[in-house]
Amino acid sequence: MSSTTSFVQPDHRLTLIPGPIEFSNPVLAAMSTPSQAHTSPEFIATFQSVLKNLRKLFKSTNPKTQAYVLSGSGTLGWDIAASNLLTAGDDVLVLSTGFFSDSFADCLRIYGAEVDVVTAKVGDVVPLDQVKAKLSEKSYKAITITHVDTSTSVVSDVEAISKLVKQVSPETLIIVDGVCSIGVEDLEFDQWGIDFVLTASQKAIGVPAGLSILYASERALDIALNKKETTYFASLKRWTPVMQSYESGKGAYFATPAIQTITALRASLDEILSEPLDARFAKHEQVSTEFKNAVNKLGLQILPVSRDVAAHGLSAVYFPEGIDGNELLKKLAQKGFTVAGGIHKQLVGKYFRVGHMGYSVYAGHIPAFTKALEESLKELK
Amino acid sequence: MSSTTSFVQPDHRLTLIPGPIEFSNPVLAAMSTPSQAHTSPEFIATFQSVLKNLRKLFKSTNPKTQAYVLSGSGTLGWDIAASNLLTAGDDVLVLSTGFFSDSFADCLRIYGAEVDVVTAKVGDVVPLDQVKAKLSEKSYKAITITHVDTSTSVVSDVEAISKLVKQVSPETLIIVDGVCSIGVEDLEFDQWGIDFVLTASQKAIGVPAGLSILYASERALDIALNKKETTYFASLKRWTPVMQSYESGKGAYFATPAIQTITALRASLDEILSEPLDARFAKHEQVSTEFKNAVNKLGLQILPVSRDVAAHGLSAVYFPEGIDGNELLKKLAQKGFTVAGGIHKQLVGKYFRVGHMGYSVYAGHIPAFTKALEESLKELK
Structure with missing residues (x-):
């Protein structure tokens, strides 16, 4: 660099x-990295570093989990969750703490999910007993938690909710919108038993907008890889071998990665993980x-x-x-x-x-x- | 800057x-533009300039056409075409001149299109009489043309094919994959009666990868805006008011735009349109x-x-x-x-x-x- x-x-x-x-100088400088081929040794090393470091950011040590970095935004992450983990007709419980939780619910409905939204009082979280009551009532394929809803600045207790899900309805997938939380609020992916986190580059991860960043559990992957595809660009079936390849130090192609922004992500993750x-x-x-x-x-x-x-x-x-x-x-x-x-x-x-x-x-x-x-x-x- | x-x-x-x-110095420098809010006057001016200049790049003067710039890649453009212009069961004629034409067909099938692929001899284009024969046989909702298939370097004659479509099957939507053509091969969007072009930033447009760039006709928009949504991030129903707003000089929000890469696109379009x-x-x-x-x-x-x-x-x-x-x-x-x-x-x-x-x-x-x-x-x- x-x-x-x-x-x-x-x-x-x-x-x-x-x-x-705001972005640090090394991050902005990396944005102007001169052109590299997506299968050049330089970029392969960059993407490998990013994918390995994302494991650390999500505090995951299970080698069967997988990180993804796609061109897109946080919003695309909702489509990826909906189209890879759910099938039309699946029941999903959405915990709403604001505008972004509700928008996630809108996205899920477009993919045919049957969505129940439990809405918190404005400025508050959804009480755990309400979550427990809903989970006891119906067998939900998934629950979505907006870790921090950027519209209200409310932070949900993902650890406590996950613990409750494991007790009451362990088969329910735990999907976390971490757009405004990853890099600033603690999230222990393996430890808390999370199945899927979607986030983006431009918040606490500290990189210009343009990347959809995802993290999937073994259980989530098992569903995504065995499901009939309903989207192409958002299909984890297409992206999983590509990410595995780059992480192992080899180039691969499905769609051209955002080389400069991913190079900036490398710089930012290096900074984040320096403490x-x-x-x-x-x-x-x-x-x-x-x-x-x-x-x-x-x-x-x-x-x-x-x-x-x-x-x-x-x-x-x-x-x-x-x-x-x-x-x-x-x-x-x-x-x-x-x-x-x-x-x-x-x-x-x-x-x-x-x-x-x-x-x-x-x-x-x-x-x-x-x-x-x-x-x-x-x-x- | x-x-x-x-x-x-x-x-x-x-x-x-x-x-x-390779990217020019002004383009790379624009990639490291310090942070701006997506609704800041600076970024609104940038995005407005980009959307106006894309009309020139597509040689379009019809105010009812619309340009789009989304975080994504050329591949995402296939999903956008499939999910916004087609309904499951629609017949689509794909002219294949290589790997990318065939991949576009794969994407269309995932969205339920009934795809007929006419494959050219390796290194050649699909002969016009074959196109005519197929169009006469069946009423196709759309035809796809890969303007330049990057796998073979074959360029199709979009003008001649479009002329033929207008003669034989004028109701058929003309969808062009312009990923490897826009900015280097002539494409006259209005004049040739094209309905939809998808392209990307990292080829002749001269900007780092990370942007899906689209151009839609009035007829394409009419379909997209009146269709039941099957995707969320890729939905032109969601993006059209956002693009119209930025083009008219006002901020809007659906998903956070890639501010730095769009600023680089502004620099590149300024260069391209300087001659x-x-x-x-x-x-x-x-x-x-x-x-x-x-x-x-x-x-x-x-x-x-x-x-x-x-x-x-x-x-x-x-x-x-x-x-x-x-x-x-x-x-x-x-x-x-x-x-x-x-x-x-x-x-x-x-x-x-x-x-x-x-x-x-x-x-x-x-x-x-x-x-x-x-x-x-x-x-x-």
């Missing part, structure tokens, strides 16, 4: 939305807590009903009474920070969202933003 | 495979002819049965008698050039493929490669 050494980012407004996040994962999670928790404390001190309230269900990679914060939300976002932009409006349909216009994941957490962007928020609020009063 | 000014590519082996191709398209096509034809002449002069033969059916963006060349193909590819790599082996199943190991598209055509890489080829052949004799 000889092109990376002198790379410096020009001044720009800091992107503190809950994804895409113990648990230290990374603790760092995010610390910065998240400091930011939420500062926000409260400024008289603002977060959307989640309690800190216990508040994610660590972003904060959803209500606009204060008497302040025009759009004016606040404009002020913040003038001060050099892009944050996001709220998208939960019941609360649009009432809150904003600040991402604090990856590079920004390490580069000190969050205290700088907190200062800008304090100044902006003063100026608008 | 203030990050681009000092960008210089380090020395590297030139990638002269038929995609991914008249027909001048670009003529330049490619000239370099292609010079290369094929040189190859013949060295005693080597191209795979297509005649120059009339040989594409201008790549050359498929038989290894000469008495020379080990792998040794030749190794020699070329030592001299700084990566070319591709052959992948047509009847001819694997018997030929190699050289891409001459985009940046390499303008940067003088092809004469340099020709020299290396000549030297390598001498050394191996």
